[in-house]
Structure formats: structure tokens, C-alpha cells
Amino acid sequence: MPAPIRVCLVGAGRAGKVHARTLTHYLPSARLACIVETIPEVLATAAAEFPCEAVFSTLEAALEWGQFEAVVITTPTFTHAPLAIAAAQAGKHILLEKPMALTLAECDAIIATVQRAGVHLQLGFMRRFDPEFEIAWQRIQAGEIGRPMLIKSLSHGPGLPPPWARDLRTSNGMLAEVNSHDWDCIRWLAASDPQRVYAEVANFKGAAYGVDTPHFYDTAIVNIRFESGALGSISGVCPCEYGYDARVEIIGERGILQIGQLQGQALVVCTDRERGLAIPIYRTWAQRFAWAYIREMEHFVQCIQHDTPPRVGGEDGRWAVASVLAATRSFLEERPVFLSEVFAEEVTQGTGQ
Ligand SMILES: NC(=O)c1ccc[n+]([C@@H]2O[C@H](COP(=O)([O-])OP(=O)(O)OC[C@H]3O[C@@H](n4cnc5c(N)ncnc54)[C@H](O)[C@@H]3O)[C@@H](O)[C@H]2O)c1
Known part of the structure; x- marks a missing residue:
């Protein structure tokens, strides 16, 4: 069995907790490696509920630590483009929550960076x-x-x-x-x-x-x-x-x-x-x-393990x-x-x- 994919969760709000629960309790093929969250109290609560190796207040700091293969981005829409671009540039695979970004220019920048970096991008269209x-x-x-x-x-x-x-x-x-x-x-x-x-x-x-x-x-x-x-x-x-x-x-x-x-x-x-x-x-x-969130994460992890493109990606977003x-x-x-x-x-x- 391949080693579990180590995941960095970025944003521990409503959607972040759903994905943290999947990574912690439902998916042996993945592991929650670290959590990034800007609000200290939200970070502390999330870390207490979802044990992981490290916590950070910025994605930059987490990327410096670097002990993970993928990021799950569950932050507000206006932050998606800079975070996804930084993760791709660091060679991390990305599960990006919908909406992909605010503008088409931002979507294009994400798609281009992901392609250049050769990482996988899956959009959070769990339906x-x-x-x-x-x-x-x-x-x-x-x-x-x-x-x-x-x-x-x-x-x-x-x-x-x-x-x-x-x-x-x-x-x-x-x-x-x-x-x-x-x-x-x-x-x-x-x-x-x-x-x-x-x-x-x-x-x-x-x-x-x-x-x-x-x-x-x-x-x-x-x-x-x-x-x-x-x-x-x-x-x-x-x-x-x-x-x-x-x-x-x-x-x-x-x-x-x-x-x-x-x-x-x-x-x-x-x-x-x-x-x-x-x-x-x-x-x-x-x-x-409930099942859709688990199955979308399972698909994301399998795409990384088998190096196959996710079936819902940047163009769809x-x-x-x-x-x-x-x-x-x-x-x-x-x-x-x-x-x-x-x-x-x-x-x-x-x-x-
Ligand atoms: N797929 C779904 O069904 C579904 C459901 C809900 C939300 N979402 C999506 O998930 C994303 C987040 O929504 P939410 O409802 O969880 O929002 P939220 O406001 O509850 O949580 C967002 C969290 O991200 C944190 N954050 C903001 N900027 C950050 C940064 N730069 N680095 C780290 N953390 C940062 C905030 O402090 C907050 O705790 C949105 O894109 C939203 O559309 C998807």
C-alpha cells in the first residue's frame, strides 16, 4: 500500500473542518499533516479537534516546513488565487474549494502556474x-x-x-x-x-x-x-x-x-x-x-498516488x-x-x- 498522502489544510472555518474530519477519520490513504489558519483561536480549536504535526499562521511558513505533498484550500474566495499559486510554485498538489477565484484572470493565473509546476489541481465540486x-x-x-x-x-x-x-x-x-x-x-x-x-x-x-x-x-x-x-x-x-x-x-x-x-x-x-x-x-x-466530501477527497488522493488528472479541474472552475x-x-x-x-x-x- 502506498504511503498516506500528507495534507496541509489552509483555512479552518466551516469547509475546512469538514475536510479535516475526512482526513482525520475517514481516509487511511491520507493524513492531516498541518493546519494553516490566520485566527489564533480558530487555529487552536481546530488543532485540538484534529491532531496534526504542526500549525502555522501563514501558508508561507507551512511551505517552508514543507512536510506535505498536497494542500486543501478552504479560505475565503478572494484569497484563493495567491494561496493556490504559492502552493503550486512550491510543487504541492491542490484541492481548491469553489468558487475557484474572483476573476477569470485569477483562474488563468492558477491554471498556468499549476501546468508549469506539473501538479494536480482539483476543484471542490463535491456534488x-x-x-x-x-x-x-x-x-x-x-x-x-x-x-x-x-x-x-x-x-x-x-x-x-x-x-x-x-x-x-x-x-x-x-x-x-x-x-x-x-x-x-x-x-x-x-x-x-x-x-x-x-x-x-x-x-x-x-x-x-x-x-x-x-x-x-x-x-x-x-x-x-x-x-x-x-x-x-x-x-x-x-x-x-x-x-x-x-x-x-x-x-x-x-x-x-x-x-x-x-x-x-x-x-x-x-x-x-x-x-x-x-x-x-x-x-x-x-x-x-457527507459522502460526497469523503469521496472527493479520496479521488484527490488517488490522483496524486497514481499521477492521473482529477476529473474536475481548473477549466471547470x-x-x-x-x-x-x-x-x-x-x-x-x-x-x-x-x-x-x-x-x-x-x-x-x-x-x-
Ligand atoms: N464545497 C462546499 O460545499 C463548501 C461549503 C462551504 C464553503 N465552501 C468554500 O470554502 C471556502 C471557505 O468557506 P468557509 O465557509 O469555510 O469560510 P469561513 O469564513 O468559515 O472559513 C475560512 C477560514 O479561513 C481563514 N483564513 C482566511 N484567510 C486565510 C489565509 N490566508 N490563510 C489561512 N487561513 C485563512 C479564516 O480565518 C477562516 O477561519 C470558500 O471558498 C467557500 O465557498 C465550500
Whole structure:
């Protein structure tokens, strides 16, 4: 059996803890070697819960120590590009949480550095490793429902995300923070790139939650046209008072596939006439996608051990970022936006015109 892959976790917040748990308890082929976290109290709590050999307050210091082969980056979106680039330059393989970065220029810089360094880059699109999503994709590939005509994907997240994650300037907003998974999955399931998007957003709860961030929205709906001619929609609600909800419906020329359901556990409770029947639903994304997080890490480790490319990488991350940028422009300018506009703008900015 090959030696376990030693992993440095960068960022010990909500997502970081999910991955630390996988590395500590569920994956013998990997080991949590060290944790990097800028907030001392968060670092101390994480180190107490997830024993490892060393802790650092910067990635730079961890890279100097260097006793690991891979990094898992679970920091806020606006930090992804510098951290991923530094890790790649040091020859470390990277599991990078979604959204890949804030801009296409940042995505391109990450992809170029990773290629030059010859390391593997996997994006944290764990839904691709969820057993139901994976089987749905296989059945579409096998032609069971015929050519996809309409794909409807929803992600409704429970609590209010951290301040950085609801600000367009540091996260690209909810369409990125919550719906990146939908953007990636509809493109994957449609086997086609998005061509044009039209987004509407609304702010129902911001005032009640004390959020005055410019352009904050808690509700979004996007219509999408794919290059293949297929149509799609993404809906987002966050904070969503009833729990965590992620479902997809794919209508093909010959049939329909539905992924996920509102009911979270095979349990029903009936106590009294007033409360009636209660059917538990998922409370959090960590609960709904528990297996997907473990399986994505397992895939990442296997890619390093066998030197094979991860099946969800930089290009996929870049497409999701481009889609979010197009949808954000769409609601800000109140018009449908072609993805080609976003790509053309990047070329113009890149040449300084
Ligand atoms: N795949 C998923 O389902 C999923 C779920 C939640 C979050 N995420 C993603 O994970 C990332 C983190 O989100 P979160 O909700 O865990 O955020 P968070 O704010 O809870 O945690 C981020 C942590 O990173 C730390 N940090 C910031 N800059 C750092 C740096 N330079 N070096 C080391 N640590 C640093 C912060 O102090 C904080 O503790 C985001 O990209 C988010 O979109 C993915």
C-alpha cells in the first residue's frame, strides 16, 4: 500500500473542518499533516479537534516546513488565487474549494502556474462525487433519458453566510458562494457550456438580518441557454429558513431524472394532532453531501498516488466563475448576457486596452 498522502489544510472555518474530519477519520490513504489558519483561536480549536504535526499562521511558513505533498484550500474566495499559486510554485498538489477565484484572470493565473509546476489541481465540486449525482450523470451518458432538453437546479442554504461570502467584492455574491455547485453540475449534466444567462435577484431578508452590503440579495433565479440548445435554470435562496435543499431535475427527449429530495432521512414522526406528521429534512450542506466530501477527497488522493488528472479541474472552475460573472452582470444591467461578453472583456483587460 502506498504511503498516506500528507495534507496541509489552509483555512479552518466551516469547509475546512469538514475536510479535516475526512482526513482525520475517514481516509487511511491520507493524513492531516498541518493546519494553516490566520485566527489564533480558530487555529487552536481546530488543532485540538484534529491532531496534526504542526500549525502555522501563514501558508508561507507551512511551505517552508514543507512536510506535505498536497494542500486543501478552504479560505475565503478572494484569497484563493495567491494561496493556490504559492502552493503550486512550491510543487504541492491542490484541492481548491469553489468558487475557484474572483476573476477569470485569477483562474488563468492558477491554471498556468499549476501546468508549469506539473501538479494536480482539483476543484471542490463535491456534488460530482455524490452517489446520486454520479449515477444520474452515468445514466444520461448511457442515453437513458435521451438528449437533455431542460435542466433545473436549486440550492437553498440555511444560515446567513459569513460577511465576506455575501459581498460581491470578496465572493461574487450568493450566485458564486451558494450556486457555484449548480453552475458546475448543470454544465456537467448537460455536457454543454452555457452560452447566455439572464438573472433576477431580490432582497427580502437583508434588513431583518442587519445586512447593508451593496447589491446584497437572498433570492435569485437564472435562466440559461446552453451551446447544445438545451435550456436550464438555477434558483438560489440563502438564508433559507427551512434547512438545506439541493435538487436537480433533468428532462430529456425520452424521459426525466430527478436528483435529491426535500426529505432528508427515512424517518417520519407523528406526535399530536396540532403538530401532525413531521418528516426530517437536511439541516446543512455537510449533512446532505457527507459522502460526497469523503469521496472527493479520496479521488484527490488517488490522483496524486497514481499521477492521473482529477476529473474536475481548473477549466471547470473557470467556467463556473465565468457563468457567475455573466449572471451578476445580467442582474446589475437588467438584461440577458452572453458568456462571450465576459470572455471578451477578459481579453481586453489582459491586453490593457
Ligand atoms: N464545497 C462546499 O460545499 C463548501 C461549503 C462551504 C464553503 N465552501 C468554500 O470554502 C471556502 C471557505 O468557506 P468557509 O465557509 O469555510 O469560510 P469561513 O469564513 O468559515 O472559513 C475560512 C477560514 O479561513 C481563514 N483564513 C482566511 N484567510 C486565510 C489565509 N490566508 N490563510 C489561512 N487561513 C485563512 C479564516 O480565518 C477562516 O477561519 C470558500 O471558498 C467557500 O465557498 C465550500
